[in-house]
Amino acid sequence: MAENNSQFPQWEVFIQVKNGSPYEHAGSIHASDKKMALQNARDIYTRRNEGRALWVVQTDNIVATTRDDEEEFFDPSEDKIYRTPNFYKMPAGTTNL
Amino acid sequence: MKTKEAIYTYCLRIADSNLILGQRLAEWCSRGPILEEDLAMTNISLDLFGQAETLYEYAASIKGNNATADSLAFLRVEREYCNRLIVEQPNGDFAFTMVRELLFSSFQKNLYEALYKSNDEMFKGFAGKAVKEAKYHLRHSSEWVIRLGQGTEESHRRTQWAIDELWRYTADMFEMNEVDEELISMGIAPDLKEIQKLWIKSVMSVTAEAGLTIPETPHVIKGGNDGIHTEHLGHILCELQYLQRAHPGASW
Numbered sequence: 258m259a260e261n262n263s264q265f266p267q268w269e270v271f272i273q274v275k276n277g278s279p280y281e282h283a284g285s286i287h288a289s290d291k292k293m294a295l296q297n298a299r300d301i302y303t304r305r306n307e308g309r310a311l312w313v314v315q316t317d318n319i320v321a322t323t324r325d326d327e328e329e330f331f332d333p334s335e336d337k338i339y340r341t342p343n344f345y346k347m348p349a350g351t352t353n354l
Numbered sequence: 355m356k357t358k359e360a361i362y363t364y365c366l367r368i369a370d371s372n373l374i375l376g377q378r379l380a381e382w383c384s385r386g387p388i389l390e391e392d393l394a395m396t397n398i399s400l401d402l403f404g405q406a407e408t409l410y411e412y413a414a415s416i417k418g419n420n421a422t423a424d425s426l427a428f429l430r431v432e433r434e435y436c437n438r439l440i441v442e443q444p445n446g447d448f449a450f451t452m453v454r455e456l457l458f459s460s461f462q463k464n465l466y467e468a469l470y471k472s473n474d475e476m477f478k479g480f481a482g483k484a485v486k487e488a489k490y491h492l493r494h495s496s497e498w499v500i501r502l503g504q505g506t507e508e509s510h511r512r513t514q515w516a517i518d519e520l521w522r523y524t525a526d527m528f529e530m531n532e533v534d535e536e537l538i539s540m541g542i543a544p545d546l547k548e549i550q551k552l553w554i555k556s557v558m559s560v561t562a563e564a565g566l567t568i569p570e571t572p573h574v575i576k577g578g579n580d581g582i583h584t585e586h587l588g589h590i591l592c593e594l595q596y597l598q599r600a601h602p603g604a605s606w
Contacts, residue, residue, distance in 0.1 A: 265388065286390050292497055297390040300397050 370437035376402035468544035503564025
């Protein structure tokens with residue numbers, strides 16, 4: 258990532274809609290420290306009642322795959338249909354499985 | 355003084371302070387040091403407008419005579435405003451705005467916590483909701499004052515200067531008159547001398563951590579309760595009220 262000294266470091270923001278649900282990526286912000294990151298995330302991404310809890314993590318701390326990884330990481334799973342449990346009979350009356 | 359009349363004035367005192375500070379913070383829109391801060395300040399501004407609206411509506415319902423929240427906000431003149439003097443002071447630099455925010459939001463937070471125990475149901479309901487906002491405003495400004503106080507030599511100097519400049523307006527926040535007498539006797543509003551003790555404690559905990567000092571200011575400026583303002587309020591009202599003065603009743 259190119260260094261830009263006029264900006265605070267970048268952080269990624271994850272929001273939990275309600276207790277128990279997964280934290281989902283909402284976007285990113287700039288902040289100089291952890292406290293400021295949480296507050297900026299709150300001010301920018303939860304103004305319209307989007308959630309009840311927040312995670313922020315400095316973008317540099319995220320390890321990500323690259324386009325070059327795609328082939329060997331993800332292509333092999335394309336033809337492994339037996340890994341998805343599509344062949345079981347659903348018990349009658351089950352609605353929430 | 356009748357209780358209703360006192361409640362009316364008390365509403366205006368809080369609502370006017372919120373309206374004027376909201377307007378001041380809105381002046382930062384598109385001028386914040388970073389985008390995130392721009393939004394933070396305008397968020398706070400909108401919180402304050404929302405609080406002002408609730409109390410203007412309450413005041414209008416007491417006043418009758420077709421008064422509305424809008425007529426109270428937009429059609430009174432300078433001397434009829436009883437906001438606290440500190441909120442009308444110009445934004446200055448970012449440190450100045452944050453110090454003003456710290457001094458005022460810590461007052462508000464302690465005031466609202468006390469109003470939550472009010473015998474007046476309307477004040478109680480208002481305070482219960484507004485105190486959450488005030489706590490966040492206090493957190494936001496405290497963090498910044500600590501950061502700036504501990505930051506560079508320049509940021510420390512500017513923050514200390516802001517405290518020295520603004521301190522003379524702080525006594526005005528705790529001024530009381532016959533309105534307070536009436537409402538204290540009815541268990542509706544708190545004694546501001548008590549609020550002042552809580553306020554100084556919360557301010558000093560922040561300034562101590564920030565490495566800033568509270569000035570000894572023999573010169574104190576007061577007058578908010580009596581509608582005697584600094585030169586700045588008139589200018590704010592010109593801008594704030596222009597539309598309603600030029601196009602009476604305009605709405606969208």
